[in-house]
Amino acid sequence: MHNIKKYIKGLGLCLTLLLTGHVSSAQSETLNLSNEETSMIVISLVLVVMVLVLLVAFYLLTILRVMVREDGIRRAKEKGIEYVEEPSMWSKFYAGLTDAVPIEEEATVELDHNYDGIRELDNHLPPWWTYMFYASIVFAVIYMFMYHVSGSLPLQTEEYEIAMAEAQANRAVADEGSSIDESNIVFSNDPAVLASGKTVYERNCVACHKAGGEGGIGPNLTDEYWLHGGSIQDIYNTIKNGVPDKGMIAWGDVLSPTKMNDVSSYIETLKGTNPPNAKAPQGELYKEKAIEEAVAE
Ligand code: HEC
Known part of the structure; x- marks a missing residue:
């Protein structure tokens, strides 16, 4: 008895740990499971335990029924009467489902036709x-009213039109930005744009232009000398069309206009940052217009 108690305690502890995720987080570290996998394991363990508990409960119930039945028979014998078994839950449920007259009383619902020995019963329709x-009549009335009388819900054609309009609107949102090109791009210091540009740069450009833009296979992007022009329009143009025979990819085929816009603005912010190990200047001197104007004044 003592042992069983201990065992049950241990089982309870295991379950609580599993449910609160203590074991699961330890597990996921050692086994490298994703959160989703761990929760799947926990859920299936809980399900298994539930099924086992149900099986045991069902088994106990069967034993109980047998005992009750035997007790009933014994008592009926003592009183000297015949034992009548209580109908089981299932048979009660089934009788309620069909609402049919029991076989013993079938004569009461028999119709007076007799087709070559085939007789007909006038049973109730099953309640379900x-x-x-x-319910289907009520549904039909509501359906008719909603769709055809009040018109408050859309019919097929309307549904189609609504879906099309939605798709159009989504496309308009997705297209926003695709109108950007080298003729109309402007520098943006919006942190979101620059962050996105930085990501684009880190994913695609670092290999040749290096982390700080100091240049490697590709030229230095931080100095004032540019092979293909240093204005943001020129930069966008170089990125979009590339310099294929010199090893600079035409990113227009790979990146969306928005992404090229963002990375162009990001490159603008690299100008003049003087990173270490900078590559020697290449190309022609380019000074920002604003600076040139300031110098001229
Ligand atoms: C495979 C290597 C490589 C990758 C990757 C690369 N570039 Fe280049 N890039 C070059 C080379 C080489 C040049 C110089 C082309 C020339 O000599 O005309 C260049 C030139 C440029 C220039 C013009 C520089 C100037 O002096 O006019 C810009 C701007 C530029 N790259 C931006 C980018 C951006 C932005 C990315 C990422 C989206 C990128 N590059 C990815 C190799 C690369």
Whole structure:
């Protein structure tokens, strides 16, 4: 008895740990499971335990029924009467489902036709069927009213038009930005744009231009000398069309206009940052217009 108690305690502890995720987080570290996998394991363990508990409960219930039955028989014997078994839950449920007259009383519902020995019973319709029939009538009335009388819900063609309009609107949002090109790009210091540009740069450009833009296979992007022009329009143009025979990819085929816009603005912010190990200047001197104007004044 003592042992069983201990065992049950241990089992309870295991379950609580599993449910609160203590074991699961330890597990996921050692086994490298994703959160989703761990929760799947926990859920399936809980399900298994539930099924086992249900099986045991069902088994106990069967034993209980047998005992009750035997007790009933014994008592009926003592009183000297015949034992009548209580109908089981299932048979009660089934009788309620069909609402049929029991076989012993069938004579009361028999119709007076007799087709070569085939007789007909006038049983009730099964209640589940009748209620479903009534429900379908109610549904039909509501449906008719909503779709055809009040028109408050869309019919097929309207649904189609609504879906098309939605798709159009989504496309308009997705297209926003695709109108950017080298003729109309402007520098943006919006942190979101620069962050996005930085990501684009780190994913695609670092290999040749290096982390700080100091240049490697590709030229230095931080100095004032540019092979293909240093204005943001020129930079966008170089990125979009590339310099294929010199090893600079035409990113227009790979990146969206928005992404090229963002990375162009990001490159603008690299100008003049003087990173270490900078590559020697290449190309022609380019000074920002604003600076040139300031110098001229
Ligand atoms: C495979 C290597 C490589 C990758 C990757 C690369 N570039 Fe280049 N890039 C070059 C080379 C080489 C040049 C110089 C072309 C020339 O000599 O005309 C260049 C030139 C440029 C220039 C013009 C520089 C100037 O002096 O006019 C810009 C701007 C530029 N790259 C931006 C980018 C951006 C932005 C990315 C990422 C989206 C990128 N590059 C990815 C190799 C690369």
